[in-house]
Amino acid sequence: QKEVEQNSGPLSVPEGAIASLNCTYSDRVSQSFFWYRQYSGKSPELIMSIYSNGDKEDGRFTAQLNKASQYVSLLIRDSQPSDSATYLCALRGTDSWGKLQFGAGTQVVVTP
Amino acid sequence: EPEVTQTPSHQVTQMGQEVILRCVPISNHLYFYWYRQILGQKVEFLVSFYNNEISEKSEIFDDQFSVERPDGSNFTLKIRSTKLEDSAMYFCASSEARSSGRTDTQYFGPGTRLTVL
Numbered sequence: 643q644k645e646v647e648q649n650s651g652p653l654s655v656p657e658g659a660i661a662s663l664n665c666t667y668s669d670r671v672s673q674s675f676f677w678y679r680q681y682s683g684k685s686p687e688l689i690m691s692i693y694s695n696g697d698k699e700d701g702r703f704t705a706q707l708n709k710a711s712q713y714v715s716l717l718i719r720d721s722q723p724s725d726s727a728t729y730l731c732a733l734r735g736t737d738s739w740g741k742l743q744f745g746a747g748t749q750v751v752v753t754p
Numbered sequence: 755e756p757e758v759t760q761t762p763s764h765q766v767t768q769m770g771q772e773v774i775l776r777c778v779p780i781s782n783h784l785y786f787y788w789y790r791q792i793l794g795q796k797v798e799f800l801v802s803f804y805n806n807e808i809s810e811k812s813e814i815f816d817d818q819f820s821v822e823r824p825d826g827s828n829f830t831l832k833i834r835s836t837k838l839e840d841s842a843m844y845f846c847a848s849s850e851a852r853s854s855g856r857t858d859t860q861y862f863g864p865g866t867r868l869t870v871l
Contacts, residue, residue, distance in 0.1 A: 740849060
């Protein structure tokens with residue numbers, strides 16, 4: 643069974659600080675990696691996609707991918723109360739017709 | 755900004771009844787998906803659809819489920835005889851393509867909350 647693992651949290655982060663979220667996966671041939679944000683009762687909303695090893699920055703968000711170690715991480719800089727949500731790691735394997743496999747998500751709580 | 759839309763937002767049905775959940779994917783997208791999320795659990799893949807046929811399905815997607823693109827815009831999920839355990843949030847998603855790169859990003863609709871009594 644291919645797995646995507648995340649710490650469930652909650653991860654409590656003071657406003658203005660950096661939130662660091664990690665995700666590990668077991669399918670070594672996974673190709674596409676995504677971070678989604680999900681507010682309670684709402685649908686997943688794309689934050690970042692990453693395909694190559696290294697860092698990718700978009701505004702306050704930085705995704706990091708290390709395929710050799712099979713992990714992908716997300717940093718949220720200058721955390722705001724509006725960042726309080728569950729962050730979902732998702733990946734697509736090479737043998738997939740687009741199927742995304744999701745982790746259970748990490749709940750982030752940004753405290754003022 | 756184009757978006758995926760879904761109707762209804764909430765559907766309540768009796769066990770054994772048929773339900774049809776509707777989705778309008780983003781207009782230039784070619785790949786369509788259904789996922790579900792039982793309360794408090796992971797988002798789970800159900801099915802992917804391309805070129806008017808199912809391209810991949812999960813173990814959850816048994817004979818009680820079917821998908822259809824009845825016209826050029828709608829994409830539907832039918833559950834023939836609902837069970838209590840079908841109660842979940844159902845999300846439709848679409849992408850331009852399935853290969854790596856910006857085009858395989860899946861955009862999710864707001865979801866339909868299905869409650870089976």
